Amino acid sequence: xxxxxxxxxxxxxxxxxxxxxxxxxxxxxxxxxxxxxxxxxxxxxxxxxxxxxxxxxxxxxxxxxxxxxxxxxxxxxxxxxxxxxxxxxxxxxxxxxxxxxxxxxxxxxxxxxxxxxxxxxxxxxxxxxxxxxxxxxxxxxxxxxxxxxxxxxxxxxxxxxxxxxxxxxxxxxxxxxxxxxxxxxxxxxxxxxxxxxxxxxxxxxxxxxxxxxxxxxxxxxxxxxxxxxxxxxxxxxxxxxxxxxxxxxxxxxxxxxxxxxxxxxxxx
Amino acid sequence: xxxxxxxxxxxxxxxxxxxxxxxxxxxxxxxxxxxxxxxxxxxxxxxxxxxxxxxxxxxxxxxxxxxxxxxxxxxxxxxxxxxxxxxxxxxxxxxxxxxxxxxxxxxxxxxxxxxxxxxxxxxxxxxxxxxxxxxxxxxxxxxxxxxxxxxxxxxxxxxxxxxxxxxxxxxxxxxxxxxxxxxxxxxxxxxxxxxxxxxxxxxxxxxxxxxxxxxxxxxxxxxxxxxxxxxxxxxxxxxxxxxxxxxxxxxxxxxxxxxxxxxxxxxxxxxxxxxxxxxxxxxxxxxxxxxxxxxxxxxxxxxxxxxxxxxxxxxxxxxxxxxxxxxxxxxxxxxxxxxxxxxxxxxxxxxxxxxxxxxxxxxxxxxxxxxxxxxxxxxxxxxxxxxxxxxxxxxxxxxxxxxxxxxxxxxxxxxxxxxxxxxxxxxxxxxxxxxxxxxxxxxxxxxxxxxxxxxxxxxxxxxxxxxxxxxxxxxxxxxxxxxxxxxxxxxxxxxxxxxxxxxxxxxxxxxxxxxxxxxxxxxxxxxxxxxxxxxxxxxxxxx
Numbered sequence: 165x166x167x168x169x170x171x172x173x174x175x176x177x178x179x180x181x182x183x184x185x186x187x188x189x190x191x192x193x194x195x196x197x198x199x200x201x202x203x204x205x206x207x208x209x210x211x212x213x214x215x216x217x218x219x220x221x222x223x224x225x226x227x228x229x230x231x232x233x234x235x236x237x238x239x240x241x242x243x244x245x246x247x248x249x250x251x252x253x254x255x256x257x258x259x260x261x262x263x264x265x266x267x268x269x270x271x272x273x274x275x276x277x278x279x280x281x282x283x284x285x286x287x288x289x290x291x292x293x294x295x296x297x298x299x300x301x302x303x304x305x306x307x308x309x310x311x312x313x314x315x316x317x318x319x320x321x322x323x324x325x326x327x328x329x330x331x332x333x334x335x336x337x338x339x340x341x342x343x344x345x346x347x348x349x350x351x352x353x354x355x356x357x358x359x360x361x362x363x364x365x366x367x368x369x370x371x372x373x374x375x376x377x378x379x380x381x382x383x384x385x386x387x388x389x390x391x392x393x394x395x396x397x398x399x400x401x402x403x404x405x406x407x408x409x410x411x412x413x414x415x416x417x418x419x420x421x422x423x424x425x426x427x428x429x430x431x432x
Numbered sequence: 433x434x435x436x437x438x439x440x441x442x443x444x445x446x447x448x449x450x451x452x453x454x455x456x457x458x459x460x461x462x463x464x465x466x467x468x469x470x471x472x473x474x475x476x477x478x479x480x481x482x483x484x485x486x487x488x489x490x491x492x493x494x495x496x497x498x499x500x501x502x503x504x505x506x507x508x509x510x511x512x513x514x515x516x517x518x519x520x521x522x523x524x525x526x527x528x529x530x531x532x533x534x535x536x537x538x539x540x541x542x543x544x545x546x547x548x549x550x551x552x553x554x555x556x557x558x559x560x561x562x563x564x565x566x567x568x569x570x571x572x573x574x575x576x577x578x579x580x581x582x583x584x585x586x587x588x589x590x591x592x593x594x595x596x597x598x599x600x601x602x603x604x605x606x607x608x609x610x611x612x613x614x615x616x617x618x619x620x621x622x623x624x625x626x627x628x629x630x631x632x633x634x635x636x637x638x639x640x641x642x643x644x645x646x647x648x649x650x651x652x653x654x655x656x657x658x659x660x661x662x663x664x665x666x667x668x669x670x671x672x673x674x675x676x677x678x679x680x681x682x683x684x685x686x687x688x689x690x691x692x693x694x695x696x697x698x699x700x701x702x703x704x705x706x707x708x709x710x711x712x713x714x715x716x717x718x719x720x721x722x723x724x725x726x727x728x729x730x731x732x733x734x735x736x737x738x739x740x741x742x743x744x745x746x747x748x749x750x751x752x753x754x755x756x757x758x759x760x761x762x763x764x765x766x767x768x769x770x771x772x773x774x775x776x777x778x779x780x781x782x783x784x785x786x787x788x789x790x791x792x793x794x795x796x797x798x799x800x801x802x803x804x805x806x807x808x809x810x811x812x813x814x815x816x817x818x819x820x821x822x823x824x825x826x827x828x829x830x831x832x833x834x835x836x837x838x839x840x841x842x843x844x845x846x847x848x849x850x851x852x853x854x855x856x857x858x859x860x861x862x863x864x865x866x867x868x869x870x871x872x873x874x875x876x877x878x879x880x881x882x883x884x885x886x887x888x889x890x891x892x893x894x895x896x897x898x899x900x901x902x903x904x905x906x907x908x909x910x911x912x913x914x915x916x917x918x919x920x921x922x923x924x925x926x927x928x929x930x931x932x933x934x935x936x937x938x939x940x941x942x943x944x945x946x947x948x949x950x951x952x953x954x955x956x957x958x959x960x961x962x963x964x965x966x967x968x969x970x971x972x973x974x975x
Contacts, residue, residue: 326804327799327800327801327804327805328804328805328806328807328815330765330797330799331797331799331805331806331818331866331869332807332818333763333765334763334765334792334795334796334797334819335818335819335820335821335822335869336788336789336792336819336821336822337818337821341821346807349807349809350807350808350809
C-alpha cells in the first residue's frame, strides 16, 4: 500500500517535470503568440478561447509568456545545477580521497559559501556585472557547489571504507582512478536525487531573483517578473497573478515529488 | 513421569504459505542446556521466536508449544506479555542494540521487574542488584549507575542476561549470544549462561551456528536443516552419536583439516617470499588542543614475520589487537612509521612506480565481507580483471577474457559467470570470485583478512579445501589473518599470535595449540571451543 503510493508520487512528479521541460523546449520553437508582441487593445483580457490564460496589461498573451518563462526557468535551474555538479562533485571527491589539509580547505570554503545569504551574493554579482539571466545562473550555481560537495564527500567517505575500494587499492589503482571508476558510478543515484532537489530550489530562486528584478531582463519573460507586474494589478485582473504562480507551484511540486520518489527508490 | 519444562510437539510455521519450520519436536528439561545448531537460514532463530510467540504477523503456527504443561499457542497478548520475561527470558545476538543507550544499566534491569508489576521500585532495585551480581557485574562502587556505552561487549551481554534472569524465568533462550564477541569473552559468557541454568534450575535453549560451541556447552544437541530437526543426541565431546548425513557433514566440516602433501615449507625451510621486519603503524588521535601535537595510537608495534614459499601462515588476535593494521601495512595501503616489508627479496615498502606495481602483482588479498568486496555495478569479468591495472601493458580483450575464464575455473566457477554481477552469487561463490581476483596476476603470496569468518561452516570447509588445493598446485603462500583459531587449526602450517600491536608468540600451529607458552596464547587456546575429534584427526598427523 505504502509502496504503491510512493510509486504514484514518482510517476506524477516525473510526468509534471517532463511536461514543463517539454513546454520549455517547445517554447524555443513555437508559442501561440509572440510573447513580446504588444496589443494594447487586447489588454487585461480574462481567459478566452483566443487567449487561454488571458492577456496582461500590455496585451501580451500570458500562456505564451509562461511557456517562454518556463524556458528561462528550466535553463537557469539546469545550468546552475550543472555548475554545482561540475565544481561540487570533484571538490567532494578530492576532499574524501585526500583527507587532511585538502579536506579542511574545501569543506571550510563550503562553510563560507553556506554562511553567505544567496540573495546577497546575487545582488553583489548584479551590482558588479549588471542584472541578467547569466548572472542569475552564476549566483544560484555558486550556492549549489557546497551542497553537491557535501553530499559527494559524505557518500564517498562511506564508500572509501568498503572492501571493494580496498581491493581496488590492492590492484594498484590510485585515488583518482578509484574515485572515477568506483565511487562516482555508485554515487550517481545519490547525486541524481540531490540534483532534482537543487533543480527545484533553482526554479524557486530564479523566480525570486527575477521577481526583485535581478533575473532575466525584459523583454525576455520570466515567471518572477510576471508575478511582480501582476502584483500591482491584482484588484483589476486577479487571474494575471494566478497562472505564473500556478506554474511555479506546480513545477516545484512535480520536482519535489520526483526527487522524493527517486530518493525512496534509491533507499531500497 | 513429570511434565518436561518445555515441550514442543510437531511445531510448524508457515509464512505466506511457505513452510519455514516443519514438524519440530523437542523437549527442554529443567536445568538442562539444549543446543540448537544449524546453518544460517535453517530456522534456528524462527524457532526461538516461535517459542516466545513473537512470530511475524503473517506467520501461521501449527502444533503445540507447552511450557510447564501449559499451551502457549492461542494465548492472549496480555497473558503472553506476562509470560515473556517472567517465565521465558531471552538473550539476543547484538548486545549493543538490545540495551537502551540512554538508561543506566541498573534501571534497565529494574525496569523489567516494574513492567511486570512484580515488585515495588525499591524492591526492584534490590532485585536488579542481585541479578547483576549473579552475572558478575557488580563489586565496584556505582556499578549499577553505568551506561551501556561505558561497558565492553561482553559486559553488555552480561547486562542483557541479567535482564533476562531477573524475574527468575523457567526457560532462557539465547540466540547466538556470543557471535558478536571475542573468543575469550565468548567463553566467559557461555560459562556464565550454563552455570546460571544449572544453579537456578532453568532450562536453556542455546542457539548457535557453531558446532564446537554447542559441543562444549550443551547437554543435548539438536541439528536443524531447512526448518527441520534432522538429528538429536546427547552431547559428547566428539558428538559421535550424530548419525544423520547432514549432521555428519556439519561435523566433518567443523573439524576439517584439508589434506596436503607435507608442505615443502614444513619439511625444509625454503626461501622467504614475504618478510616483514619491525614495522610500526601509528594512528593519529584527534588533536586535543590546538597548541599541542596530536597524539598517536600505536596499532602495530615492531611486528616481524616471515612467510616462506608455499607456506600457509596464520596471524591470530582479538579485535583491536592490530592485525588488520598490520595487514594493511603489509599490503602497502598505509604508510609505515618504521620497519620494512620485503617481497621476493625486494623492498615493497620503499618501492615506487613500476617496481611497486611489479611487486604488487605477487601480493594479492581477499577481504572479509563477501558482500562488500565487490563494486555492485561491475560485472564479474571487470571485477576479476581489475588487478590487471598492475600490468605495464594491459592485456588485449581476448587475452583478458581468457585469463578471467582460467581464474574462474581455478576457483570452481564457470567461465560463463564472467558476465554476471556479484549480487547474483551466494556468499561462498562470492568469496570464490574474490579468490579468482586475487589469483589473476599469478601472485606468490595471498593475504586473507577474515576471509572465511562470514561463511557457513559447510561453505567454509569447501573454500578451505579449494585454497589448500590451489596452494599446492600454484605454489602459493598464504597469510591468514583471523580471530578464529579453528580456521588456523584447519589450514595453517605456522602461526603468529598478536596482542596489543605486538607479536607475542610464533611457532608451528600444532605446537601452539597443544603447548602454548605465552600467557595470552594459553588463554586464547583455552577459550576456543573445540570438538575433541580434532586433536586426534588423522589429517593432522601428516603435518
